[in-house]
Amino acid sequence: MEESVETTRKSVKTYVPEYQKDEWQSHAEELGMSQSEFVRTMVQAGRKGFDSSLEQPRSGDANPGGNGLETRVLELLSSDTYSWDELLETIGDDIEARLEETLSDLQDENRIRYSGRHGGYTVIEDTDGN
Structure with missing residues (x-):
């Protein structure tokens, strides 16, 4: 690969x-x-x-009006041949990275927190009870 x-x-x-x-x-x-x-x-x-000459690396994220997974699979397959397991591993890594980033962003925004007491991530309720 x-x-x-x-x-x-x-x-x-x-x-x-x-x-x-x-x-x-x-x-x-x-x-x-x-x-x-x-x-x-x-x-x-x-x-x-x-600057239209800038090379824009793709992050694998979804794009508005498009299918991010489809785009990512086509990008991978345009450069090499992958087995099912290799594709699953590569795409899975992307999803794990996106999930990690999303959880980090939500924690930075004080919208969620990790709670050992509750066994995982929980939503932080607004002061008005929402």
């Missing part, structure tokens, strides 16, 4: 006005994306507008 683009995840933080964050979150929900995925996608789309 051919080596793929480095996919180690790193955190990027920025500060925006509350109304803008709310708009981004709303738009992300409309597209069925996490807020992190939405911001990543919008930044990459914006970069293409600045």
Whole structure:
């Protein structure tokens, strides 16, 4: 199998006005994306507008209006031949990385926490009981 683009995840933080964050979150929900995925996608789309010669490595994430798994499988198969088990292992690694990043993002946003007492991750309730 051919080596793929480095996919180690790193955190990027920025500060925006509350109304803008709310708009981004709303738009992300409309597209069925996490807020992190939405911001990543919008930044990459914006970069293409600045310099069309930039090579944009694909992260394997879902894309608006598309099938992320289908795209990832086609990308893999365009560069090499994979068995069922190899594809499953490669795609599984991508899903594990996305889950880890999503859980980290939700914890950073104080929307979930890990609770040994409850045996895993739990949603943090709002002060108004939601």
